[in-house]
Amino acid sequence: MQKGTATTPAQILYIDDDPANRTLVSRVLSGYQFQVIEANTGIEGLQIARKNHPDLILMDINMPGLDGHETTTRMRSVPGLQHVPIVAITANITTGAQQMALAAGCDGYIPKPIDIDVFPHQVIAYLEGQRDNISADEKQRYLGKYSQRLVERLENKIMALEEVNRRLQKIDKLKADFITRAAHELRTPITLVNGYARLLNVTARDTGSGHIDSDNIVELSGRIYQSVNRLNEVVNDILNISLIESNEMQLEYDPVNLETVISSALKELAPQKNSRNLKIETEGLGQLPPVPGDAPRLQQVFWNILSNAVKFTPDNGTILVRGWVSPPGGNAENEGLPVPGQPLEQGGVIVMIQDSGIGIDTAEQQEIFGQFYVVDDAAYHSSSKTAYRGGGMGLGLPIARGIVEAHGGRIWVESRGRDLNTLPGTTFYVLLPLDILPS
Numbered sequence: 001m002q003k004g005t006a007t008t009p010a011q012i013l014y015i016d017d018d019p020a021n022r023t024l025v026s027r028v029l030s031g032y033q034f035q036v037i038e039a040n041t042g043i044e045g046l047q048i049a050r051k052n053h054p055d056l057i058l059m060d061i062n063m064p065g066l067d068g069h070e071t072t073t074r075m076r077s078v079p080g081l082q083h084v085p086i087v088a089i090t091a092n093i094t095t096g097a098q099q100m101a102l103a104a105g106c107d108g109y110i111p112k113p114i115d116i117d118v119f120p121h122q123v124i125a126y127l128e129g130q131r132d133n134i135s136a137d138e139k140q141r142y143l144g145k146y147s148q149r150l151v152e153r154l155e156n157k158i159m160a161l162e163e164v165n166r167r168l169q170k171i172d173k174l175k176a177d178f179i180t181r182a183a184h185e186l187r188t189p190i191t192l193v194n195g196y197a198r199l200l201n202v203t204a205r206d207t208g209s210g211h212i213d214s215d216n217i218v219e220l221s222g223r224i225y226q227s228v229n230r231l232n233e234v235v236n237d238i239l240n241i242s243l244i245e246s247n248e249m250q251l252e253y254d255p256v257n258l259e260t261v262i263s264s265a266l267k268e269l270a271p272q273k274n275s276r277n278l279k280i281e282t283e284g285l286g287q288l289p290p291v292p293g294d295a296p297r298l299q300q301v302f303w304n305i306l307s308n309a310v311k312f313t314p315d316n317g318t319i320l321v322r323g324w325v326s327p328p329g330g331n332a333e334n335e336g337l338p339v340p341g342q343p344l345e346q347g348g349v350i351v352m353i354q355d356s357g358i359g360i361d362t363a364e365q366q367e368i369f370g371q372f373y374v375v376d377d378a379a380y381h382s383s384s385k386t387a388y389r390g391g392g393m394g395l396g397l398p399i400a401r402g403i404v405e406a407h408g409g410r411i412w413v414e415s416r417g418r419d420l421n422t423l424p425g426t427t428f429y430v431l432l433p434l435d436i437l438p439s
Helices: 019-030 042-052 068-075 097-104 119-127 136-206 214-245 258-269 295-311 396-406
Strands: 011-015 035-039 056-059 086-090 108-111 254-256 279-283 291-293 318-326 348-355 410-414 426-433
Touching: 011 019, 011 042, 019 035, 019 119, 035 042, 042 056, 042 068, 056 068, 056 119, 068 086, 068 097, 068 136, 086 097, 086 119, 097 108, 097 136, 108 119, 136 214, 254 295, 258 279, 258 295, 258 318, 258 348, 291 295, 291 426, 295 318, 295 348, 295 396, 295 426, 396 410, 396 426
Parallel strands: 011 035, 011 056, 056 086, 086 108, 279 318
Antiparallel strands: 254 291, 318 348, 348 426, 410 426
């Protein structure tokens, strides 16, 4: 078959991850009646070559995934492609680049940038049988280097795959633990609703005279209400994570008094109300200026952080909530915060929540802001929000981070580690800007 004529145009496969390069080559060669097929990865190029059996393959060398050398070597083992001319077309013009390409299985080498006047004639020459050659000694030497590089890449790929596998196993465990915790969180209030509703029904049925003990009715209905409210909280947490992930959380901005917001959260978490012997102190909250924000959302932030402080601080421990204003352009290092050198570009309010609890392992201090991550084993899960080491679904801190970041702020944590005996404690910081944020 006469290649490159008007009646039987040669089919050329060009493999390059840069679309601009592919467009240029395609336009230049189309003017010479070549049929150009494009591929943007080595894997895609292999698939097309197996199917189409092109007359010539132009191969970029520096590609992600399988690079040009590896794709060429693989093609040389595919039936029907062993003798198809493969020409490296690459910007790599370092010493030995041509020899490495030829050792890997290429038949020719054209450096970039291509000369559009000369390039078509170079392609025709390779179609008509031109082949670049290197000596047997050179080929052996570069094959050795190529093999060594392949082994190094294989080692790196295996290490990367092992790390990905570890992450996937961890994610799978987090998912399984979340299902266990979510089922527990939902089952507990549902069981209570069912039990109290039946008691209410029995009470009403057994008082056939119509004289029902109103105190008993009030107590039972109140417990049903609390259980339904807990169900609503669980569902809202799941919905909030969904809104945060999809960047669809809507904020209603008003001037927010942080002392009022934090006091409301503390009122629900008060130790005396929850059979906990803890000392909770506040400093500087009354002097904080209002911040632009969504008050209910910000209350949720501080409730989530404070509930963690309560849960992971044993009885007789202390929790300190302190607030101050960081001036515009202030620096975290100058303010003694555990984010050395990180600039506070906006003027902001910083609220610190410091406890004398069991602390957080250094390796877990970023993980705790991830969805479903819980430091304790799911097998010991408890629905209590204030009991020592009581559990949750692993959504509190991710929700807090999402809300704070939606306000243009930051949240971070500092702890010397986790120890149930020495109690190193944990400190959370929340930075909220003072300027009005765009909607």
